[in-house]
Amino acid sequence: MPESKRYTGLIEKYRARMPVSASTRLISLGEGNTPLIRLENIPATLGKDVELYIKYEGLNPTGSFKDRGMTMAVTQAVAEGSRAIICASTGNTSAAAAAYAARAGITAFVLIPEGKIALGKLAQAMIHGAVVIQIRGNFDAGMALVKEVAEQTPVTIVNSINPYRLQGQKTAAFEIVDALGRAPDFHCLPVGNAGNITAHWIGYSEYAGQQTAACAFCAGQCKYPHPAVTGKRPVMVGYQAAGAAPFLRGHMVDHPETIATAIRIGHPQSWEHAWTVQKESAGWFDECTDAEILAAQKLLTEKEGIFCEPASATSVAGALRDIRSGKIPQGSSVVCTLTGHGLKDPDTAIRQCQGDMLTVDAELGAVKTAILDNMT
Numbered sequence: 001m002p003e004s005k006r007y008t009g010l011i012e013k014y015r016a017r018m019p020v021s022a023s024t025r026l027i028s029l030g031e032g033n034t035p036l037i038r039l040e041n042i043p044a045t046l047g048k049d050v051e052l053y054i055k056y057e058g059l060n061p062t063g064s065f066k067d068r069g070m071t072m073a074v075t076q077a078v079a080e081g082s083r084a085i086i087c088a089s090t091g092n093t094s095a096a097a098a099a100y101a102a103r104a105g106i107t108a109f110v111l112i113p114e115g116k117i118a119l120g121k122l123a124q125a126m127i128h129g130a131v132v133i134q135i136r137g138n139f140d141a142g143m144a145l146v147k148e149v150a151e152q153t154p155v156t157i158v159n160s161i162n163p164y165r166l167q168g169q170k171t172a173a174f175e176i177v178d179a180l181g182r183a184p185d186f187h188c189l190p191v192g193n194a195g196n197i198t199a200h201w202i203g204y205s206e207y208a209g210q211q212t213a214a215c216a217f218c219a220g221q222c223k224y225p226h227p228a229v230t231g232k233r234p235v236m237v238g239y240q241a242a243g244a245a246p247f248l249r250g251h252m253v254d255h256p257e258t259i260a261t262a263i264r265i266g267h268p269q270s271w272e273h274a275w276t277v278q279k280e281s282a283g284w285f286d287e288c289t290d291a292e293i294l295a296a297q298k299l300l301t302e303k304e305g306i307f308c309e310p311a312s313a314t315s316v317a318g319a320l321r322d323i324r325s326g327k328i329p330q331g332s333s334v335v336c337t338l339t340g341h342g343l344k345d346p347d348t349a350i351r352q353c354q355g356d357m358l359t360v361d362a363e364l365g366a367v368k369t370a371i372l373d374n375m376t
């Protein structure tokens with residue numbers, strides 16, 4: 001295949017809209033270009049006429065949307081001569097940081113809450129050779145420590161407070177508009193630190209030729225002015241886990257708790273930005289219980305063949321509720337982001353299916369009976 005046809009990642013694809021120069025060494029693993037899947041079976045059960053799409057970010061190289069931000073953050077860190085990156089993480093950021101640091105040949109330090117990250121994510125951080133520092137505290141404590149330690153040691157923070165992260169993540173919005181030929185009416189996302197909802201709004205705004213106060217690069221005088229692709233921006237809707245829902249409480253939450261460990265965050269770093277997104281897009285925040293989150297995860301796997309991790313299913317749990325109630329009206333096009341792959345958290349998946357497995361003797365009659373008894 002000619003080299004020019006090979007997909008080489010989102011910085012290359014959207015180069016004119018990314019903060020890189022012609023000579024920048026790009027640290028890429030071919031991230032982005034994820035499918036926008038139209039749901040076929042779930043909408044029929046709602047009795048509502050909506051176009052419902054899934055942006056399946058679990059198909060990124062390390063299995064989550066974090067790769068979009070990490071390719072840009074690590075590219076910039078390397079361009080600045082940094083030899084080490086650091087992040088606090090509920091798991092996915094640490095997996096992405098570990099992989100992109102390996103690719104770049106630099107060191108990744110990751111602070112994770114002890115016992116509170118999903119198994120797949122821990123495996124990724126470890127196998128890629130990151131220095132894994134477990135803390136006896138939650139993500140918010142880790143984040144505070146990372147900010148302090150970065151002032152005293154030569155490490156670059158690659159959490160989403162690094163504005164280059166959001167520049168990478170904004171490309172998800174570009175891809176959606178490119179795929180649909182327009183912006184959707186509503187975009188629903190799970191919200192933890194609120195970096196991703198901010199990044200999507202930056203992307204949609206840029207493609208609409210409009211500025212947003214949420215963009216550190218725009219801030220009144222866009223550094224990267226580009227012709228508009230579409231005039232429209234979606235309504236942005238952010239869903240949180242009920243035990244970790246500072247945007248619903250209207251203040252920080254000190255002891256966040258949820259089965260969706262990826263969004264077990266009480267002190268979101270992009271607090272101000274996310275409120276800006278809500279106001280500029282005329283959107284809203286809402287919360288989902290752990291039971292609703294797990295039910296949506298199972299529904300997606302059983303009815304559509306799409307496996308995401310619990311935190312990701314929050315977007316679908318919330319969207320289905322708002323479609324049913326009419327808050328998202330009939331005739332709307334809706335995109336839900338599934339932020340991470342289901343294989344990230346095999347423990348929670350298997351726990352949801354206890355008793356669903358048959359064990360029989362290795363013998364034809366027993367297997368045949370098992371089949372005939374379970375035909376639908």
Ligand code: F0G
Nearest residue numbers: 089090092093192193194195196339340
């Ligand atoms: N979904 C998943 C699977 C995540 O891993 C995260 C964040 C979010 C949603 C929320 O995105 O923070 O931009 O609002 N995970 C971070 C981490 C905190 O450390 O991996 P957000």
